[in-house]
Every structure is written in structure tokens, then in C-alpha cells.
Amino acid sequence: MNRPMDDLPERLIESDATTFERRVLGAALQKQPSRAASARMAKALGVTVAAVGTATAASTLAADVAVTKATATVATTSLWPWVSAGVIGLVVAGAVVGTRAGRHAPEPHPVAPAVSAPPTPVPPPVADAVAETPQRAVAPTQRSRAVTTAGDLRDQVAFIDSARTAMSAGGSRRALEILRRYLDRYPAGSFRPEAIALEVEALMKLGREAEARALAERFVAEHRGSLLARRVADVAGLTAP
């Protein structure tokens, strides 16, 4: 790790700590909740506990996501709250798990699943979960055509987060650049519908209405009947699908 960007000295563990001091400092980081406790907390939040080692990767991701330095504010008219029908099941399944997990509730597995069994199989939030629970089928939607690795998915989320952050901060042009890079890199990406929906919104905000409408029309044709298609049509000023 590099020296932190402030006026404090290098961290002890990275500079002149003795062997004994390193041992003590290292031990402090060994203090962690048990796997069962982590699983209970994750279950209550409707998320999945990652495999060991993912935390480090995720921490690295945070730095990657910081590609946009803009401060996020809530976008009141964003398309973002709308999701495609393909992921509605995931959202609903997560929401029904929102009750706080009982501490002494029996845990069927060391790592609790993120959601209770959904009525139809849906993609797990991260690919790590796929690796841990191979019996969970990926939804038979067009999103499942591409084989997605954990790194891919994290990268995709970073793209979408960054675009959304840029959009929230009024950086529609920046958001558009990020979204186009995402769509180039992941032509069959897991968040392609959301990326295109955001692209429509960005184009409208930039005053490029003809492009936005053309894109929206294609999107609506491909996703006819979905909530996201209706929202895209609304943003682009199309007749409701």
C-alpha cells in the first residue's frame, strides 16, 4: 500500500514496525465475526456472504469505482429505480427476506443463501455465489447467455455504479462515455438493459432527443411489456408500449 494521501506518517505495519509489533497489529485484524454471524447478518440484509478472499477484491473494486470523483446526489427523475422484468424476481425475493434473522435460527449451510427460494430461478447477485452453490440455476433469460465470472460481474457493477454516480452529479456526458465503454466491453452484459435505459436518459439530458428516441424505440421493442420499457418510453416521450 502506498503512503496515504494526508499529512500523517506511513503506517507502522508498512514502515519500521518490529516483528513483534507486526504480530500484534496483524492479530487485531483477526478479530472478525464468526461465519455464522456473518451469514445471519447477510441473510437479514438479503445479500450473500462472499467466499473467503472476496473482501479484498471488493476493496480493490471500490478504488476502481472511484473513476468518477463526482459527489453523488439523489437523482429524483432518474430511470434507475426501474428495473427490467428479468430482475424483478431478484428484487422481490430480496425484499421478502427483510426481516431480521434470528440469532439462534438454525443455519442449513455455513454460508446462508441471500434469498429464500424464489418462485423462479434468478441470477445470484454475484458470481461468487454461483461458485459456492452450483446447484442454483441461472435464470433462463437472455442475460444468462454469457458466462459471467465474479471479476466480470464486479467490473460490470463498477461501470454501472460509475455511470449512475456521474449521472446523479449532472455529468450526463461522462455517464454516456462510461455506458458506451460498458456496452462495448460487455455486449451481452448482465446489466445491458439498465445501461441502455441510462443511455436513453443521458441522451435526453444532453438534448440529443432524436438519438434517444431511436434507441428507446429499439429498447421498447426488445423489452415490450417490461417496467423498464415503460419507463424508457416515458423518459423518451414515446407512446406507452
Place this chain on the structure above:
Amino acid sequence: MAAPAQRIPATAVDRVRLERIFNAHHATVWRALRRRGLSAEAAEDATQETFLLAAERLDDIRPESEKAFLIATALRVAHTLGRKTVRWELDEDMDQRLSTNRDASDKRADTQLCDLVLSKVDADLVEVFVLYELEGLTSPEIAELLQIPLGSVASRLRRAREQFRSAAARVETSLKKEGES
């Protein structure tokens, strides 16, 4: 306060982000709460509450400040539970157990060593020390989080280091003496 089910993020990507930050930082949040003297069970509940609060404000959390946001939220949660000061917990018989369980390969012994050394650092200094040296926060983040001036962060860290290194040296010397006897 809304029920937990209503506080879960409404979009799939938000939930993926929540999952990512949970996996990256929940142990850090839990440790921060334990340092405030919460029991393991209370820290678990407070960690959960911290992430529920974060879930409600995901849009406001800058990606580069996720850890600092979570720790700040955790400290506010701890504050509402009446834990306003840091207390590095040390079992009463720690010194005695240490002398009979100090195998270098024994993680438990190392954890006990850590508790023993950090318990010797003043309560008003240890939080700055841990946040900087172990959790990797920057001084502006610590200043904002603890509501103290930047200069105070630097001075507390300097004094905390002196106390930490002094305590570590004493404990190490003590262990060596016991090993020779």
C-alpha cells in the same frame, strides 16, 4: 423507523452494491462496534442496523468513502446504544492466560497479545490509532468521523504510537524473560 423489509434497496444493482460493501467492510464495522464495548451479539445487531442505514443512503455514499461512511454510521449506532467511548476489552485473567498460551502459531494467543498491548493505550487515543494503522482511514476521514480537528488526529496518533510501541516492548520483554526462566 421503517421495517427492515422496506429498507432493502429497491433495485438489483443497489443490492449488488450493498452486497459488495457488506462483504468488503462488515468485519471492519463489527470490530469498530466491539471496540465500543458491545458484546459480540450486540455488535452483530448493530452491524446489521449499520448496513440497513447504509442501504437507505446508498446513493449518497461515494464509492471511495464507503468504509469511512460505514464506520461513522456504526459509531452513531453505538452512540445511541450508550457506547460513547472506546474500551479495548481485556479479560481479567489475560496476563495469566498469556503466560500459558503464547505459541507463536496460535492465533488465539496472538489475539490475546493484541488485546493486552492495545489495552495499554489510552482510551481517547486507541480509536485514532486503530482507524489509521489498521483500518486504513485517512486523517481527514478520521477527523470527520470523530469530529475532531486534523491536528488532533495527528497528535493523538503520535501519542498512541508511543504508547503502543512502549507497551509492545514491555510485553515482548516480559515474554522473553518468561521463556528464559
